[in-house]
Amino acid sequence: MTAPQPLIAGNWKMNGLGASLEEARAVAAGLGDTPARVAICPPSILIHRMASALGGGPLLIGGQDHHWDDAGAFTGDVSAEMLADAGASLVILGHSERRAGYRETDELVASKVKAALKYGLEPIVCVGETLDERKAGKALEIVTGQVRGSLPSELAGKTFSVAYEPVWAIGTGLTPTTPEIEEVHRAIRATLVEMFGEAGKRVPILYGGSVKPGNAAEILHADEVGGALVGGASLKAADFLGIIRAL
Ligand code: PGA
Numbered sequence: 179m180t181a182p183q184p185l186i187a188g189n190w191k192m193n194g195l196g197a198s199l200e201e202a203r204a205v206a207a208g209l210g211d212t213p214a215r216v217a218i219c220p221p222s223i224l225i226h227r228m229a230s231a232l233g234g235g236p237l238l239i240g241g242q243d244h245h246w247d248d249a250g251a252f253t254g255d256v257s258a259e260m261l262a263d264a265g266a267s268l269v270i271l272g273h274s275e276r277r278a279g280y281r282e283t284d285e286l287v288a289s290k291v292k293a294a295l296k297y298g299l300e301p302i303v304c305v306g307e308t309l310d311e312r313k314a315g316k317a318l319e320i321v322t323g324q325v326r327g328s329l330p331s332e333l334a335g336k337t338f339s340v341a342y343e344p345v346w347a348i349g350t351g352l353t354p355t356t357p358e359i360e361e362v363h364r365a366i367r368a369t370l371v372e373m374f375g376e377a378g379k380r381v382p383i384l385y386g387g388s389v390k391p392g393n394a395a396e397i398l399h400a401d402e403v404g405g406a407l408v409g410g411a412s413l414k415a416a417d418f419l420g421i422i423r424a425l
Pocket of ligand 1: 343407
């Protein structure tokens with residue numbers, strides 16, 4: 179069984195203006211012969227401009243979220259088809275900032291995953307426990323429950339990844355220990371194999387939460403870590419490239 183090709187995705191969140199395309203350009207120019215697939219997920223309003231500037235190159239472009247429905251009266255929302263039309267090929271779904279701030283449930287995330295697949299977007303589905311859940315010894319139960327509930331059976335045979343992002347590690351500078359990361363990633367792997375059989379062994383399981391150039395090598399080389407989802411450190415090309423080069 180060949181290991182999945184690693185994926186390193188930058189999540190710009192609600193950061194970036196037109197001038198930030200220079201950072202993306204610098205990332206694309208600096209990729210060299212990295213063994214990873216590398217993506218930047220900018221705010222949706224920048225996707226088209228980024229795709230016009232860099233589309234067709236080695237840097238993949240992704241969205242950060244989309245609506246579950248195809249089209250209609252959903253003021254302020256964007257659809258999966260719109261992201262694909264603008265030039266995205268991937269999308270982050272179920273990020274904890276969406277689960278916590280917009281009350282997204284596993285069922286809702288699963289319906290968004292189906293919409294992504296319908297329009298050819300490769301989903302990066304995020305899961306992760308809160309600090310209280312970890313302290314209560316429930317991290318594995320919460321995370322594997324989110325994997326079961328957020329990944330619809332339609333993913334069978336499709337390309338997708340799962341991102342383990344402990345909520346307490348996002349944007350805090352805190353990270354789990356390597357054995358803690360490995361424990362959760364192994365549990366996610368077992369769940370993926372339960373759900374998708376042999377194909378579940380080839381799904382990259384990304385780690386996210388305060389990944390930086392200084393800790394990337396240890397995290398990226400941990401057992402069952404198939405890449406990273408990077409927030410703050412993806413905003414500057416030098417930092418993001420430092421993480422990519424740590425692979
Ligand atoms: P962070 O964010 O790298 O800034 O901790 C990660 C994420 O939310 O994807």
